[in-house]
Amino acid sequence: MDKLLIRGGRPLQGEVRISGAKNAALPELCAALLTAEPVRLANVPSLQDVATMLKLLRTMGVQAERSDAQPGEVLLDARDVATPVAPYDLVKTMRASILVLGPLLARFGTATVSLPGGCAIGSRPVDQHIKGLQAMGAQIAVEHGNIIATAPAGRLKGARIATDMVTVTGTENLLMAAVLADGETVLENAAQEPEVSDLAQMLVAMGAKIEGVGTSRLRIQGVERLHAPAGGHRIIPDRIETGTFLCAVLATGGDVLLKDTCASHLDAVIDKLREAGASIDLGDDWIRVRAGGRPRAVGFRTSEYPAFPTDMQAQFMAVNVVAEGAAVITETIFENRFMHVNEMLRLGARIEVDGHTAVVQGVESLSGATVMATDLRASASLVIAGLVAQGETLVDRIYHLDRGYDRMELKLRSLGADIERVGGQRGAAA
Numbered sequence: 001m002d003k004l005l006i007r008g009g010r011p012l013q014g015e016v017r018i019s020g021a022k023n024a025a026l027p028e029l030c031a032a033l034l035t036a037e038p039v040r041l042a043n044v045p046s047l048q049d050v051a052t053m054l055k056l057l058r059t060m061g062v063q064a065e066r067s068d069a070q071p072g073e074v075l076l077d078a079r080d081v082a083t084p085v086a087p088y089d090l091v092k093t094m095r096a097s098i099l100v101l102g103p104l105l106a107r108f109g110t111a112t113v114s115l116p117g118g119c120a121i122g123s124r125p126v127d128q129h130i131k132g133l134q135a136m137g138a139q140i141a142v143e144h145g146n147i148i149a150t151a152p153a154g155r156l157k158g159a160r161i162a163t164d165m166v167t168v169t170g171t172e173n174l175l176m177a178a179v180l181a182d183g184e185t186v187l188e189n190a191a192q193e194p195e196v197s198d199l200a201q202m203l204v205a206m207g208a209k210i211e212g213v214g215t216s217r218l219r220i221q222g223v224e225r226l227h228a229p230a231g232g233h234r235i236i237p238d239r240i241e242t243g244t245f246l247c248a249v250l251a252t253g254g255d256v257l258l259k260d261t262c263a264s265h266l267d268a269v270i271d272k273l274r275e276a277g278a279s280i281d282l283g284d285d286w287i288r289v290r291a292g293g294r295p296r297a298v299g300f301r302t303s304e305y306p307a308f309p310t311d312m313q314a315q316f317m318a319v320n321v322v323a324e325g326a327a328v329i330t331e332t333i334f335e336n337r338f339m340h341v342n343e344m345l346r347l348g349a350r351i352e353v354d355g356h357t358a359v360v361q362g363v364e365s366l367s368g369a370t371v372m373a374t375d376l377r378a379s380a381s382l383v384i385a386g387l388v389a390q391g392e393t394l395v396d397r398i399y400h401l402d403r404g405y406d407r408m409e410l411k412l413r414s415l416g417a418d419i420e421r422v423g424g425q426r427g428a429a430a
């Protein structure tokens, strides 16, 4: 099993290119199921979740290939979908497989998707996805661990849906279902994450009629069919990869230019980084971050976009761990997203957790040790801590990291980090 070996203590310096957003790529790959025309996606990141999604689409009969000629481009042809089924062996490795449910039901009137179980960071039910589809007329049964869904007479009906909480993939699933439904759907309490808006823009380019993009109320007039987006669709930059590098630079005391990114998707994180002492300059598609000595500890509370993202909580905690002072971090989205804390303690961090709150008392230095990644962003936070720690840090179980980061260790190495993959080859990224 692959591990990352890090010899800490080197500030990051140089330039790095940010990849396309995992959490936009996954629903947008599924959106290709909504049309019989071939769809071209650009800026698709090379990471394990994308590989898993391409595999899932292929098992259904979709032609899904990376272009040899154009790096980052994926061509998808869902003309023939023989089996509208997402089996357990793929869903268990990637919860976002649930994103095929809405589009399959919308276009083919039937779908069977294995019910995702719990996950390291929380129980993560999909009841809101199911409730919304039922409101659109779907008949849904859960049998033998599978969600079995059908649309009577083959087509969903528009409905007014208010989800009990803001759900990102829930909004995306219902949006993809609604674009081909008969009549109008109104999604209240919709997620406003940039990845949801990027999906909506792709759907509009495919002929969907959607009002309110970027707001908490999406109004959709269903159409009979969709076409491919003319000229393809380019995936937005990954704001969480961006934030991860920003935190790594501040924690290590470096100076880095991040290219091909979008600063306006990261307002809350950038505000907190500045509060922590980072000097940050912004351009249309770049961010330059410079650390001015040891960071100051800064508290924050995770919440839905545009507030501080839960997917940045662990990485920002790694900054606080070596900062001057103390900070309170509150996690409001997932009930078990402090799994990195016990591993950080092994590196010498001082953190106390009480329910949804972690109190971090910054320390002057960390000392390298073997630590175990428990989930995707926990892995990233341990890499940041390892880059700061004195001596060697070995991060185990980095298959979690590979799910969601595009060649992270190569990018870090290009910035001067002493980091290498040991114990095998990287798994087949898409």
Ligand SMILES: CC(=O)N[C@H]1[C@@H](OP(=O)(O)OP(=O)(O)OC[C@H]2O[C@@H](n3ccc(=O)[nH]c3=O)[C@H](O)[C@@H]2O)O[C@H](CO)[C@@H](O)[C@@H]1O
Pocket (backbone or CB within 6 Å): 023, 026, 096, 122, 123, 124, 125, 126, 127, 128, 129, 130, 165, 166, 167, 168, 169, 170, 310, 311, 333, 334, 335
């Ligand atoms: C592939 C993808 O885009 N993943 C992101 C997505 O996950 P995901 O879409 O799974 O997260 P949600 O926004 O749905 O979850 C938010 C909260 O709602 C709860 N909930 C959600 C749906 C539901 O039917 N019932 C229910 O109770 C969840 O357990 C959680 O407590 O948004 C999360 C919150 O920003 C991010 O951390 C993930 O990186």
Ligand SMILES: C=C(OP(=O)(O)O)C(=O)O
Pocket (backbone or CB within 6 Å): 023, 095, 096, 311, 376, 377, 404
């Ligand atoms: C939690 C995440 O992803 P997923 O929803 O795919 O588990 C994440 O990207 O941090």
